[in-house]
Amino acid sequence: MLKIKINPKKNSHVQKILDLSKEKIDDCMQCGKCSAGCPANAGMDVLPHQVIRLLQIGDVESIKNSKSIWNCAACFTCESRCPRNVSVSKLMEAARQTIVRKQGGDMLNPNFVSKLMEDKKMPQQAVVSGFRKYSK
Ligand code: SF4
Ligand code: SF4
Structure with a gap:
């Protein structure tokens, strides 16, 4: 066994x-x-x-x-x-x-986040997820 x-x-x-x-x-x-x-x-x-x-x-x-x-x-x-x-x-x-x-x-430059948010097609979840990864 x-x-x-x-x-x-x-x-x-x-x-x-x-x-x-x-x-x-x-x-x-x-x-x-x-x-x-x-x-x-x-x-x-x-x-x-x-x-x-x-x-x-x-x-x-x-x-x-x-x-x-x-x-x-x-x-x-x-x-x-x-x-x-x-x-x-x-x-x-x-x-x-x-x-x-x-x-x-898993690194996201904070300067890039504001550009991401200008994109109307960007899912909000993706931005939040990006912040989470940046904060770790
Ligand atoms: S994780 Fe929880 S629900 Fe899933 S098999 Fe184990 S005890 Fe059951
Ligand atoms: S594994 Fe859990 S969290 Fe993932 S899809 Fe299934 S139920 Fe939802």
């Missing part, structure tokens, strides 16, 4: 995601309520509860290589349904951040 040792504290990639999200993945009991309620689950190759499981076993690469983190709408439905108060939404965002930061794409 295959034995899986769960010890994310020893995996720096998992720890980075836990530090960014402030979530406690050990509280997850794999009930699947997050995945059942996720409005974007049809576009996910790794379902929300599976994301938690992969983190528990230290397999961050499978999460980073999945479509799921980019198809997550950050709607927080998973968080509101979770009986254990675990937010897959925050873990997804943390996983995205680790990729974006590695690419050096």
